[in-house]
Amino acid sequence: MQKWIDEGAPPNFWISGFFFTQSFFTGAKQNYARGHVIAIDLLDFDFTVISDENKYDLSAPPQDGVYVHGLFLEGCRWDDRKEAMEESHPKVLFVPMKPIWILPTKKADIDPGHSYICPVYKTARRAGTLSTTGHSTNFVVYLTLAMQKKHSAKHWYKRGVAMLTGLSD
Numbered sequence: 001m002q003k004w005i006d007e008g009a010p011p012n013f014w015i016s017g018f019f020f021t022q023s024f025f026t027g028a029k030q031n032y033a034r035g036h037v038i039a040i041d042l043l044d045f046d047f048t049v050i051s052d053e054n055k056y057d058l059s060a061p062p063q064d065g066v067y068v069h070g071l072f073l074e075g076c077r078w079d080d081r082k083e084a085m086e087e088s089h090p091k092v093l094f095v096p097m098k099p100i101w102i103l104p105t106k107k108a109d110i111d112p113g114h115s116y117i118c119p120v121y122k123t124a125r126r127a128g129t130l131s132t133t134g135h136s137t138n139f140v141v142y143l144t145l146a147m148q149k150k151h152s153a154k155h156w157y158k159r160g161v162a163m164l165t166g167l168s169d
Contacts, residue, residue: 011060012067012099016165021122021140025102028066032104035064046110047144048101051080058099065103073097074124075161084146085116085156094167100143115144116156120163140165 004010018024025045033040050056050067058067077095079086088095120140143163147156 009061012058012069014070015068016070018165021165024066025141028102029104032064038106042106042108043104044107044110045141045143046103046105048103049078049083049097049145050099050101051078051083053099056099056101062101062103065101067099067101069097069099070165071097071100071120072164072167073161074164075159076156078145082148084148085151085161086148088159094164097163112144114147114149116147116153116161118143118145118156118161118163120165122165124164124168 013024015021015024029040029043029045032038033043050058056062056067061067072094073096074094075088076085077088077092078084078098080098120143122138122140125138147153
């Protein structure tokens, strides 16, 4: 934290390191809303998985939004070539997820396309209690992930696909 004070925020964020991850997302929306003079209630998040890190300069922050890393996928894997979700490899329960660009956007302008609404949890337990802020102690956010046309969201729901900010082991 002292480094942030002295040198400014990092260009990308290890999301697993936050204690109250939901506040990070709220802060990202607030920064965007202030910078673009738009009501925060009109915003939601658009997500871009950074499959090809050569297309993005992760050593510098994006113009808008934030880059995050440190998430894990459970129940599937990310295919860089197809830029979509794919079946897990045999005997592989969790895989590190690619960096993600989280961009606050007007709700009306978000086109999720053919995507899976993926829940993000802090732990694999996927259960939590409501804190005094009204937020779950475990659920973080829903994130959209592109999926191939051959699959429906139901396909991934049955596999229990989710993202986690940390693993138990």
